[in-house]
Amino acid sequence: MTPSPSFNSSIPTVTWIGEADGHIRLIDQTRLPGAIEFRDCRNVAEVWEAIKVLRVRGAPAIGVAAALGIIVGLDKNGGPTPIADAVSELSRYLQTSRPTAVNLFWALERMRQKAASISADTPWQDARHLLWQESMIILEEDRHCCHRIGEVGAPLIQNGMGVLTHCNAGGLCASEYGTALGVLFRAQEEGKQFHVYVDETRPLLQGARLTAWELKQRQIATTLICDNMAAAVMRQRRIQLVIVGADRIAANGDTANKIGTYGLAVLARAHGIPMYVAAPASTFDRKLPDGSGIPIEVRDAKEITRVNDVDLAPEGVEAYNPAFDVTPAEFITGIITERGLIQPVDRETIERVLGTVTASQ
Amino acid sequence: MTPSPSFNSSIPTVTWIGEADGHIRLIDQTRLPGAIEFRDCRNVAEVWEAIKVLRVRGAPAIGVAAALGIIVGLDKNGGPTPIADAVSELSRYLQTSRPTAVNLFWALERMRQKAASISADTPWQDARHLLWQESMIILEEDRHCCHRIGEVGAPLIQNGMGVLTHCNAGGLCASEYGTALGVLFRAQEEGKQFHVYVDETRPLLQGARLTAWELKQRQIATTLICDNMAAAVMRQRRIQLVIVGADRIAANGDTANKIGTYGLAVLARAHGIPMYVAAPASTFDRKLPDGSGIPIEVRDAKEITRVNDVDLAPEGVEAYNPAFDVTPAEFITGIITERGLIQPVDRETIERVLGTVTASQ
Numbered sequence: 001m002t003p004s005p006s007f008n009s010s011i012p013t014v015t016w017i018g019e020a021d022g023h024i025r026l027i028d029q030t031r032l033p034g035a036i037e038f039r040d041c042r043n044v045a046e047v048w049e050a051i052k053v054l055r056v057r058g059a060p061a062i063g064v065a066a067a068l069g070i071i072v073g074l075d076k077n078g079g080p081t082p083i084a085d086a087v088s089e090l091s092r093y094l095q096t097s098r099p100t101a102v103n104l105f106w107a108l109e110r111m112r113q114k115a116a117s118i119s120a121d122t123p124w125q126d127a128r129h130l131l132w133q134e135s136m137i138i139l140e141e142d143r144h145c146c147h148r149i150g151e152v153g154a155p156l157i158q159n160g161m162g163v164l165t166h167c168n169a170g171g172l173c174a175s176e177y178g179t180a181l182g183v184l185f186r187a188q189e190e191g192k193q194f195h196v197y198v199d200e201t202r203p204l205l206q207g208a209r210l211t212a213w214e215l216k217q218r219q220i221a222t223t224l225i226c227d228n229m230a231a232a233v234m235r236q237r238r239i240q241l242v243i244v245g246a247d248r249i250a251a252n253g254d255t256a257n258k259i260g261t262y263g264l265a266v267l268a269r270a271h272g273i274p275m276y277v278a279a280p281a282s283t284f285d286r287k288l289p290d291g292s293g294i295p296i297e298v299r300d301a302k303e304i305t306r307v308n309d310v311d312l313a314p315e316g317v318e319a320y321n322p323a324f325d326v327t328p329a330e331f332i333t334g335i336i337t338e339r340g341l342i343q344p345v346d347r348e349t350i351e352r353v354l355g356t357v358t359a360s361q
Numbered sequence: 362m363t364p365s366p367s368f369n370s371s372i373p374t375v376t377w378i379g380e381a382d383g384h385i386r387l388i389d390q391t392r393l394p395g396a397i398e399f400r401d402c403r404n405v406a407e408v409w410e411a412i413k414v415l416r417v418r419g420a421p422a423i424g425v426a427a428a429l430g431i432i433v434g435l436d437k438n439g440g441p442t443p444i445a446d447a448v449s450e451l452s453r454y455l456q457t458s459r460p461t462a463v464n465l466f467w468a469l470e471r472m473r474q475k476a477a478s479i480s481a482d483t484p485w486q487d488a489r490h491l492l493w494q495e496s497m498i499i500l501e502e503d504r505h506c507c508h509r510i511g512e513v514g515a516p517l518i519q520n521g522m523g524v525l526t527h528c529n530a531g532g533l534c535a536s537e538y539g540t541a542l543g544v545l546f547r548a549q550e551e552g553k554q555f556h557v558y559v560d561e562t563r564p565l566l567q568g569a570r571l572t573a574w575e576l577k578q579r580q581i582a583t584t585l586i587c588d589n590m591a592a593a594v595m596r597q598r599r600i601q602l603v604i605v606g607a608d609r610i611a612a613n614g615d616t617a618n619k620i621g622t623y624g625l626a627v628l629a630r631a632h633g634i635p636m637y638v639a640a641p642a643s644t645f646d647r648k649l650p651d652g653s654g655i656p657i658e659v660r661d662a663k664e665i666t667r668v669n670d671v672d673l674a675p676e677g678v679e680a681y682n683p684a685f686d687v688t689p690a691e692f693i694t695g696i697i698t699e700r701g702l703i704q705p706v707d708r709e710t711i712e713r714v715l716g717t718v719t720a721s722q
Contacts, residue, residue, distance in 0.1 A: 033675040166589075197681075200665065200674070202563060202587035208666070208674040216675050224680040226563035226665055228527075228588035228621025232686040235623065260589025262596065266631045267624060304561065304587055305569070308671045312561070313569040314394040314577050319585040320558075325593040 011171035011214070012038075014056055014064045016136065020125075021075055024068045028055045029172055029206075033213040041065075044073035044090055051097040051104070054204065058173020059247045059283050060142050063103030066094045067135040070111045074128050083127045087115035099295040100256055100324045102248040102285040107138055139175050145280040146177040148338035150186030153243070153278055156336075157187035157194055162238040164230060166199040167258035168210035169245025169278060179278040180243040181214060183336060188220055195221045197233055201258060202226075203303040203321065227260050234271040242268045246279035246335075251357075253329030253345035254291025255279075259322050265331035274333040281337050284350070286357045291326035299323050372532035372575070373399075375417055375425045377497065381490075382436055385429045389416045390533055390567075394574040402426075405434035405451055412458040412465070415565065419534020420608045420644050421503050424464030427455045428496040431472045435489050444488045448476035460656040461617055461685045463609040463646040468499055500536050506641040507538040509699035511547030514604070514639055517697075518548035518555055523599040525591060527560040528619035529571035530606025530639060540639040541604040542575060544697060549581055556582045558594055562619060563587075564664040564682065588621050595632040603629045607640035607696075612718075614690030614706035615652025616640075620683050626692035635694040642698050645711070647718045652687035660684050 015025045017040070024041040030053060031037045039055055041047045047069035050056050056065045073090035074083065081089070091108040098104060114134040118127045157163065163184065170181030177185060184196060196215055201207035208224055215222040225233060233239055242264055248256040255261070255277050268275040288294060301319035305312055313319065334343030340353045376386050378401070385402040391414060392398045400416055402408045408430035411417050417426045434451035435444065442450070452469040459465060475495040479488045518524065524545065531542030538546060545557060557576055562568035569585055576583040586594060594600055603625055609617040616622070616638050629636040649655060662680035666673055674680065695704030701714045 034672060199589070200563070202561070202589060205673050208678075212678045213675045216678055222678060224662075224665060224674055224678050226588070226620070226682075228560070228563060228624060229681065229683065229686075231624030231627055232620060232683060233681070235686075259587070259593060263589060263592030263624070263628060266592055266628055270627045270631065301585075304585060307668045307673075310669045311395060312566050312668075313585055314574045317569075317573045317577055317583060317585050320590065320594070321587075322590065322593060325590075325596075 011176060013061050013172050014068065014139070014175055016068055016139070019132070023072055024065065026050055026056045026065065027172070029057055029210060030055050032209050041069070042072060043076040044069050044093060047072060048094055048097045051094070057206070058168060059101035059103040059245065060146070060174035060179065060280055061172070062098065062101050063107035063282060064139050064142050064175050066104050067107040067111055067138045069094050070108070071128070071132050071135050074131065082120060083118065083124060083131070084115040087112055087131065098297055100247045100297045103282050106282045110134065110138060142175040142280070143177070145338040146174045146179060146182045149179050149278050149280065149336055150177060150182035152338065152341055153183030153276070153336035154186040154190055156241065156276060157184065157192055159192050159194070161194040161240045162197060163194055164197045164199070164233070164239045164242045164264070165211060166207060166244050166260055166264055167201045168206040168214070170211055170214040172210050172214065173245055178214070179245045179280065181211065183243060183278050184220065185218060188218060195223065197239060198222055198224050199227045199230060199260065200224060201260065206258070230264055231267050234267055234273060239271070239273055242273055242275045244277055246277050246283050247324055248294050249277070249279060249284045249335065250288040250291045250294065251286040251350065252290045252347045253332060253335065253342070253350060254294070255327045255329070255332060255335070256291060256294045256296065256324045257327065259325050262325040262327045265327045269331055275331060276334050276336055277332055278336040281339055281354050284354060291328065294326055296325070297323040372537060374422050374533050375429065375500070375536055377429055377500070380493070384433055385426065387411055387417045387426065388533065390418055390571060391416050393570050402430070403433060404437040405430050405454060408433060409455055409458045412455070418567070419529060420462035420464040420606065421507070421535035421540065421641055422533070423459065423462050424468035424643060425500050425503050425536050427465050428468040428472055428499045430455050431469070432489070432493050432496050435492065443481060444479065444485060444492070445476040448473055448492065459658055461608045461658045464643050467643045471495065471499060503536040503641070504538070506699040507535045507540060507543045510540050510639050510641065510697055511538060511543035513699065513702055514544030514637070514697035515547040515551055517602065517637060518545065518553055520553050520555070522555040522601045523558060524555055525558045525560070525594070525600045525603045525625070526572060527568060527605050527621055527625055528562045529567040529575070531572055531575040533571050533575065534606055539575075540606045540641070542572065544604060544639050545581065546579060549579060556584065558600060559583055559585050560588045560591055560621065561585060562621065567619070591625055592628045595628055595634060600632070600634055603634055603636045605638055607638045607644050608685055609655050610638070610640060610645045610696065611649040611652045611655065612645070612647040612711065613651045613708045614693060614696065614703070614711060615655070616688045616690070616693060616696070617652060617655045617657065617685045618688065620686050623686040623688045626688045630692055636692060637695050637697055638693055639697040642700055642715050645715060652689065655687055657686070658684040
């Protein structure tokens, strides 16, 4: 296929093609912005690989892809196992793709619970259809969440503001529209003018490759900077607000997000700049009392030492490549969710805005 | 020539080959660490270009290269102008190569003063020889300064420390040995064991390409990180000291250095980690009362958006690429100079350690 080189509000980040015997279609984010290529996943190993190597990335999008991954897994490998067992097995496999974003585990748990709720004497195809419906609901809910997050957060954006963001929390991190960028998109739709500074976000450059591309699509004024320039730009008083997404938020508001977020939070505080996180309720892991329990993925050192297959560093040099860091709640001004703004960020306010913990959380 | 792929204490960063009718030989730092290539500069335009595109970089090395550049300029274009006029003209030209590192202006001013001190009836070749001697003195003084800085700073390094550095302030930033890395080299020579975390230093990756290479040559335990990981590594208590070089230091101690240094200084303070600057006295610009007067070079956006001739960001995205930032003196624990340690960093202590301002400063 020859995809259009630009999309409007709806970037087809993760979609389902067909219904019975359908498959997942992803935009391959490792190829952006140079090429817009779609990748079809027709079995669960392809979904696992796509998550692992970041063809699909961003906590909400990973959750959606995993839920749909259960369906391609059932269609490819289904029967004669009881469907609930098949879902559990597929889920255990998909869980091993990446450890930090809790949306992956949340979506798989929802699929397991749905499977467990289906009567054992339901014909396989009927049960599969119910599970497919559940995955479609997860996809639809994610779309809805992102637009609601945009509505909740947009009042924070004021005319003339400079806004700094890190990594990609846009339409490419979710089924569409995004979380942190969803707030900016909504503010733009409300007629506000603002300027976005985008951290390139080493090592995989999601800011340069994905966020700058999304902002350009929407003709939002954008300046790309290297991550180490954020402090200087803050000192120059060009930034009035920092907004990022999240991969996992503990019960007290401690937030794991792309590596570099914690440093930005410290810098934002030092410069008196508010720091917001935008994320759906599914990004909260309320079993964890605080951020110390969040597993941090450490990725291949070659992501740092090689770019485009060229070595940047001397051979054999050790590199440390944590993909995420944890920002303590005290550094976060507010968390923008589809259920409302959590501000101040503490356990009590989280409980008030999100409600009490349910079994699926 | 087929250069050796490794050097010991003496990396031939900037050298003079021959004497009368000699030329400059540089290690081409844009090609490291993939290739060790030397570049001979036989006219002043080649020296200007080498400074501009960072074949030679680092404040002390730029100063040395500029002083030697005067000599190749005289040899190529000399006469019949009075030699003092020729030196002034060459100096004005070389000054336009890069704006921030004051060592460039300092070295050129020394060459101008030397030229002005030479009696007008001195034969051209004799005058040229006196100027060549002055350039050799600048080179030798730089070597001496770096080793002295190492001696002054080494007591700050303790066994078992984690040390963070940014950009390259090693043998490649000076005629040899370096400033910030000179301190580490000296500590190693004294038998101390420590671990160095190296910021890769976007956009031009001097940390990954040059510092990691120098540390590897000396078998110092090294871990490369992306710039945005420094905060997380500090929070993990892996860093007990930050040490960097400098490009220009104002009379009150405000310090311009590679972009990202200011952010590191804010992060170091937030984590209770001491932050040291290592630089020769020639890096001080004591005419400037504070850092607000330091000109900050803004380089081509393509240094951010392209790596190895591959576009990383969408075409047409604006990028902001300041090469330096200014760290206020209040964030700097001490400045290590060849004349002693300046601590605390304030005007009075600077005057006490460096002496009163002379005409050449």
